Amino acid sequence: xxxxxxxxxxxxxxxxxxxxFLWGRSQKQQGVTARVLQDGQLLREIRLDEIREEFRxxxxxxxxxxxxxxxxxxxxxxREADCPDKLCVKQGWISGGIIPLVCMPHKFIxxxxxxxx
Amino acid sequence: xxxxxxxTAPLTRRLTADAMLTALALGLYFLEAWLPPLVPLPGVKLGxxxxxxxxxxxxxxxxxxxxxxLCRIFLATLFGGQAISLIFSLSGGGLAFLAMCLIKPVLGxxxxxxxxxxxxxxxxxxxILAAWLILKKAEVxxxxxxxxxxxxxxxxxxxxxxxEVLKRLGRGVKEQNPS
Numbered sequence: 614x615x616x617x618x619x620x621x622x623x624x625x626x627x628x629x630x631x632x633x634f635l636w637g638r639s640q641k642q643q644g645v646t647a648r649v650l651q652d653g654q655l656l657r658e659i660r661l662d663e664i665r666e667e668f669r670x671x672x673x674x675x676x677x678x679x680x681x682x683x684x685x686x687x688x689x690x691x692r693e694a695d696c697p698d699k700l701c702v703k704q705g706w707i708s709g710g711i712i713p714l715v716c717m718p719h720k721f722i723x724x725x726x727x728x729x730x
Numbered sequence: 731x732x733x734x735x736x737x738t739a740p741l742t743r744r745l746t747a748d749a750m751l752t753a754l755a756l757g758l759y760f761l762e763a764w765l766p767p768l769v770p771l772p773g774v775k776l777g778x779x780x781x782x783x784x785x786x787x788x789x790x791x792x793x794x795x796x797x798x799x800l801c802r803i804f805l806a807t808l809f810g811g812q813a814i815s816l817i818f819s820l821s822g823g824g825l826a827f828l829a830m831c832l833i834k835p836v837l838g839x840x841x842x843x844x845x846x847x848x849x850x851x852x853x854x855x856x857x858i859l860a861a862w863l864i865l866k867k868a869e870v871x872x873x874x875x876x877x878x879x880x881x882x883x884x885x886x887x888x889x890x891x892x893x894e895v896l897k898r899l900g901r902g903v904k905e906q907n908p909s
Contacts (some may be wrong), residue, residue: 614836619844627882634875727869 645709645725647689649682652720661687661708661725674719682723689723691716748786748794748801755782755802760809773857773873774880777850777888783827784846784892789899792831799823818860825856842896846889850881 649657651672667685669692674680680701681693688708691701694716701716713724758778767775779802786795803823807816829852830845837844854877861870 616838616841616844619841623847623882623886627879630875630878634879637872637875 645687645727647684648722648724648726650722650724659684659689661689672721674721678719680716680719680721689725690714691721691723694719694721744790744794747790748798751782751786751790752798752801752805755779755798756805756809758782759802759806763810769880771876771880773854773877774884776884777853780826780846780849780853780885781888781892781895783823784830784842784849784889785895787827787830787834787845788842788892788896796827799827814864817864818857821856821860822853823856825859826850826853828852840893842893843886843889846892847882847885850885850888851878854878854881 644660644662647659647661648655649659649672651674656672657670661684664684664686667683669681669683671679671681678695679693680691680696683690683692685706688706690706691704691714694701696716696718698718701714701719701721704714707714707723707725709725713722715722756779758781762776762778782802783795783799786798803816803819807813807819826849830849833848834845855874858870858874858877861873862868
């Protein structure tokens with residue numbers, strides 16, 4: 614293959630990649646979805662970026678223990694829990710990142726994922 | 731040009747050449763790692779060590795080039811101290827080497843840079859593949875456009891470097907394995 618064909622090939626590939634990259638950036642929701650899991654079961658998925666008003670809800674586990682989750686626009690936390698260590702409550706708000714809110718005694722997890730669920 | 735009388739056994743000369751190129755590749759690899767990155771994105775690097783791989787491939791043949799590449803990867807991982815980088819280096823370097831070997835027969839003497847670009851593309855593809863195998867998340871492929879762009883630019887640079895070196899270096903190191 615002639616050299617100029619190679620040059621053309623790479624130029625096209627470069628351009629196409631640039632286009633895909635820019636398109637991807639415009640598409641990306643930057644949306645953060647919170648997933649609430651109890652004992653491995655997905656209970657709820659909440660699009661944090663679509664929340665307009667704060668609200669809270671309670672999750673009960675099989676033994677009657679609870680975790681109260683508070684949701685505000687863009688962030689989520691475990692407000693209250695009746696676990697012995699209350700580490701989950703002390704973790705405070707999360708709005709991004711890979712570290713989830715975890716209540717070990719209750720097998721309760723609130724994790725964040727990027728983009729649509 | 732006066733033909734040198736070869737007193738050294740060919741195998742010794744070959745071994746010496748391979749060893750020196752391995753050392754050179756290691757030096758380039760760590761030099762690049764030490765320099766502040768131009769673009770702070772993971773996996774976007776110049777890949778200077780590939781100049782050596784390309785040079786060895788064209789001057790000494792695939793066997794020597796493979797040996798140099800493997801030695802360089804293992805030693806670099808050993809000296810660098812990050813065990814996880816081994817799988818990335820092997821998959822990147824392995825795919826790059828494969829691609830360069832496969833495309834080499836159809837390229838001309840002035841298209842060595844093409845070999846470099848394709849090697850860089852294959853290298854980055856290998857790195858994404860490794861990331862996918864480790865993280866098991868399909869999201870890693872969204873990084874492909876960035877790495878393609880990076881590969882074409884850096885591959886062009888290193889490919890041209892290798893091509894120019896090969897053009898200028900006389901019969902200093904002869905191709906031992908014309909395979």
